[in-house]
Amino acid sequence: MxxxxxxxxxxxxxxxxxxxxxxxxxxxxxxxxxxxxxxxxxxxxxxxxxxxxxxxxxxxxxxxxxxxxxxxxxxxxxxxxxxxxxxxxxxxxxxxxxxxxxxxxxxxxxxxxxxxxxxxxxxxxxxxxxxxxIGWPLGAAFFTRKLGTIRDKISGGDISFLGVISICATLGVFGFYAAQRLIKGGGLMASVIGGMILAMFFFKLADWIHMPRLKEWALGLAMFGGMIIGKLVAG
Amino acid sequence: MNTQKSDINVDIFKNEYLEPVHKVGFWTSIGVSIAMLLPTIFLLVFFEVFPPTSAIWKGLLLGFTYSIPFFFIEPIAYYAIYGDAGNYMSMTSGNISNLRLPCAAVAQEVAGVQEGTRVGNLIATIGIAVSIILGVLGVFLGAIATGWISNFFSDWVKDAFSTYLLPAVFGAVFGQFTLRGWKYAPVALVLSIIPMFFNAPAYITIPIAVFGTIIFGRIAYTNWGWGKPKSFVTEELPDVEKA
Structure with missing residues (x-):
């Protein structure tokens, strides 16, 4: 067959x-x-x-x-x-x-x-x-309702701390994935650093020049810029 | 954009949004789980092919060794960012760190809303849903037009996308959130890098990085007032308890 x-x-x-x-x-x-x-x-x-x-x-x-x-x-x-x-x-x-x-x-x-x-x-x-x-969709089906309770326990129901949790969780997750590539050096490190600096620049630029629409493009431009920088560094 | 916006009444949010989301989320997640078994069932029914049990156990052991820790870690770590609907969608469609979270984050940034609020959850839902619909279209095109795609782009471009786009995405989202919480960023990086020097696997390092940074955030919030709002996301927050 x-x-x-x-x-x-x-x-x-x-x-x-x-x-x-x-x-x-x-x-x-x-x-x-x-x-x-x-x-x-x-x-x-x-x-x-x-x-x-x-x-x-x-x-x-x-x-x-x-x-x-x-x-x-x-x-x-x-x-x-x-x-x-x-x-x-x-x-x-x-x-x-x-x-x-x-x-x-x-x-x-x-x-x-x-x-x-x-x-x-x-x-x-x-x-x-x-x-x-299969654990991911099954887990979502049975435990998503409980996740709010877990989050509220961590935050103590404080809405402003919820914002801090989100920022810290995102930085933790992306800090991990970024660090994985940073320690490898070369083009991978360059693309992480390039993406990071460009994202910060474009988001700040949108505020400086009062052009909120630039924020729609900021991450997209930063990831393409970081990618090109990484490839150029790697040769 | 958000200057005349208001946050959503907690009862409306629960009754008109969360309840239907849980109902549809539960059944669609179960549906996707069952659909994942269809290829194996179809292969058995139509072609009478089924692998030997010993090989199945061995294969699943290898597979689960990698995936089981993430069944628990990912929803808990990501929930604070994208909320209930975001969790259902992300857990059934995957590509969370490279696609769902960046889209949710940009959507929230464009809308100028705070993560963790009810409006923030809804905006993240839009960002993730859009990324899934586009992703399915893109993957379908990729599946049927591989030859054309391969010929259309040079090796340089293909290598750039295959190898360097993902690190750039991670760096870019990290940079975006560094702007929102620059005091936490070095802590997140240090907590990520230290376990790597001890060759800790990802399912150990990710919780250390995520929950370690959250614990640091809690200490800083309680003791030094970091992150306590001077101005809120929305102009009026009538009953902003929790989403």
Whole structure:
């Protein structure tokens, strides 16, 4: 049985579209709810909402293009349908997927991308990649209601401290990911530092020149600038 | 943009927003979980292929070793930033640090709202939802047009995107939040770097960095008044308890 032919079959596209449809419905529903509440209970206008959406669109562009480039590995070695099934909705990070694919192939004694990769290896990849990440959506289903309580316990119900928590949590998360690349030096370090300085510059510039619209572009410009600096330094 | 805005009444927020969000979030998260099992079920039903149990256990052990700690750490660490709807969406669609959080952060920055407030949660929801819809479109194009995409861009551009965009995203978001809390930024970096010198895995280092910085923030807030507001996000905050 040619595993590549099976992996490219319409059945896997059907599976992909089912999970993508659920994920898109969820996002569209939350988006609609949030816009409705903001417009009806917080005096937001369509113009205000469009500004927010535009900022998100500009920021999302770079990471999505990057994801497409990295997912080429999945498309080529497994199949386009598999790449879409895993990347559309599910877990998403291509780096995680590649790790799981490698784990699955190793577990059955085959080599991902190698001559010995068989239909059994493909079956393992489907199972391990999907089941290993099922804790995220299941956890969201059963524990999201509890997260507010945990956060309130940490903050003691103090709204201004909630802002501090958010800033500290974001700095902690991105401090970790930035530090991981900083200590490697070279182009990676340059792209982190470049992105950081450019983001700070563009956000400040928006305030200095009284041009709030620049903030919609700030992160997008900073990430492209940081990327180019990193690549130029690496040569 | 936010000068005439008001925060949302806590009852309206709970009844008209949070309740439906939890209801839809619960069922869609369950739906996505079930949908993740479909490829394996379809392969078994239509092609009668199912891997040996011993290999499954071995593969899942390898997979879960990496992912289980993050099932707990990520929602708790990120919740303060994006709220309930953001958690449902991020946990079902992934790409949190490289895509969801930056979009939520920019959306909040553009709107000029404070994280952790009810309005802040709603704005983050818009940012994340937009990133998911665009992400699905982008990934679909990527899946069906790989050959064209590969030929269209030079190797230099592909390498720049594959290797250097992600670090730049992390640096840029860190820079953005350094502007909002520059006193905490060195602490976050130091707490991230020290465990790395001891080769601590990510599931140890991330909680140290996140919760260590939050604890530092608490100490600074209580003892030195760091982060206590002089002016609030919104002009009027009628009953700003918690979101």
């Amino acid at each position: 040619d595993w590549k032919a099976i992996a490219n079959g319409p059945w896997l596209w059907v599976c992909a579209f089912i999970s993508v449809a659920i994920g898109l419905y969820q996002s569209a529903y939350f988006l609609k709810k949030a816009v409705f509440i903001l417009k009806n209970h917080a005096n937001y206008t369509d113009k205000d909402i469009i500004k927010v959406v535009r900022g998100a669109v500009i920021t999302a562009f770079g990471p999505i293009v990057a994801e497409i480039f990295v997912m080429i590995a999945l498309v080529v070695t497994i199949s386009p349908a598999f790449a879409f099934q895993r990347e559309g909705i599910g877990v998403g990070s291509v780096f995680y997927e590649l790790l799981m694919v490698e784990n699955a192939a190793t577990a059955i004694g085959e080599t991902f991308g190698g001559e010995d990769f068989s239909i059994m290896g493909f079956a393992m990849v489907l199972l391990v990649a999907n089941v290993s990440c």
